[in-house]
Amino acid sequence: MSLRIAQLPDRTPVKLTLSVEPDLASALADYAAIYAKTYGAEEKPETLVPVMLETFLASDAGFKRARKALHARASKGD
Template structure:
């Protein structure tokens, strides 16, 4: 049987620990406060950061091209 969607990839979260500069930590706290004012829902910066990173990477055309080339190169070597 063929389904309309393919099997879902592994979606098990991977925990990363990051250290950020105090200015970035403050900016993330401010972003979380503005988010709460905008949407009426409080979220911690560490909850918002993954979505922010995903949006950043999705919008970076140079990264997308380089990543595609990287994976194409890796698959040829395999």
């Protein structure tokens, strides 16, 4: 049988632990507060950070080009 969509990739979250400077922690807390005022839904900074990182990486054209080249080299066995 042939389906229009391919089998979904593994979507199991990977837990990362990191430390941030106090100023960044404060900025993330402020962002979460502004998010709550804007959307009327409270979210913890640790819930927002993955979306922030995805958005940042998706908007970084240099990263996307370099990543594509990296994977092209890896698939050629370099």
